[in-house]
């Protein structure tokens with residue numbers, strides 16, 4: 165149904181979390197209309213937009229105009245782009261700048277960027293003045309299908325990724341798929357890994373649709389992109405509604421992440437390997453490992469790899485530039501991963517495409533044998 169805010173072609177996904185429920189507005193060209201969506205949430209016409217240098221250069225003026233059109237004054241806080249911005253130093257800097265901008269408890273902060281800005285600004289909102297509400301406007305494909313939904317916020321520590329953080333749900337999410345046109349191709353592919361993940365973990369029909377449609381999605385065909393984003397958000401919303409704080413089923417969203425995080429840590433969270441690329445390699449490893457354990461039929465991992473490769477993603481650790489540490493070091497990194505509980509490794513394994521499950525107590529020697537064989541295949 166259309167009203168002054170939504171238009172034909174837009175869709176809304178509801179995240180059902182009781183008092184913390186919210187809507188994800190998805191559409192092409194939503195940013196110029198963002199003021200209409202945001203205005204009802206404002207208690208006074210003042211906000212801070214947290215963004216990064218790349219997003220600011222491409223889209224900040226449009227958002228500022230959209231807010232000004234509704235009489236909302238905004239201060240833009242432009243952070244450096246990149247994963248290293250998710251640090252204590254940048255968090256402290258951001259909090260001070262939010263305070264300097266006069267942001268009070270009743271105000272709303274806008275996180276306008278990819279997953280880095282969403283995680284950082286969301287966490288700053290969670291702790292500033294003991295908690296300020298915030299709105300997500302995700303601008304990368306990864307943020308649109310994953311990080312803007314579900315309320316996980318945080319920064320990295322020297323001990324690992326996302327180890328300092330809070331659950332803080334946004335008031336609403338505004339997902340304008342046309343913003344993806346300025347996203348570098350490599351970043352688009354990295355985000356696509358998370359789209360494919362939803363099919364691989366629990367929706368065979370969606371994966372089959374992606375196998376046919378991914379060229380259109382990668383070319384930015386609006387209908388295909390909107391559908392892929394909507395189905396991804398619906399899948400995440402369902403899982404988050406069932407298990408907001410990851411005591412159970414939400415862990416399925418970590419398909420490919422235990423392997424992937426180890427590779428990201430081993431490559432120093434650098435441009436050598438983007439998060440989504442690590443997830444792509446990690447998902448193929450999860451399928452190969454499941455095949456090796458006799459859990460899923462031979463050839464499934466190859467089908468997954470062929471699909472991710474066609475979207476321009478790396479599918480094997482040998483494609484990562486530079487040297488990698490030996491398998492025993494990767495295993496050690498996995499032990500330190502936040503998903504290791506009581507020293508035991510938890511993996512998301514598969515019985516087939518769309519059939520992921522949580523496997524606790526995976527024997528370390530099985531993982532080590534697998535990694536040793538897998539990394540040798542160069």
Ligand code: NAD
Pocket residue numbers: 216217218219222245246247250277278279280281283303304305306307310311312313314315316317325326343344345346347348351354439440
């Ligand atoms: P990112 O925020 O670094 O964005 C990737 C790059 O694209 C950056 O250089 C950014 O400036 C640029 N960019 C973003 N949108 C753009 C646009 N529209 N036009 C031009 N350039 C644009 O990284 P990401 O891939 O979006 O997110 C990765 C982060 O998300 C990681 O830190 C990861 O831990 C986190 N994450 C969080 C969750 C969660 O649930 N909170 C889930 C998955 C990932």
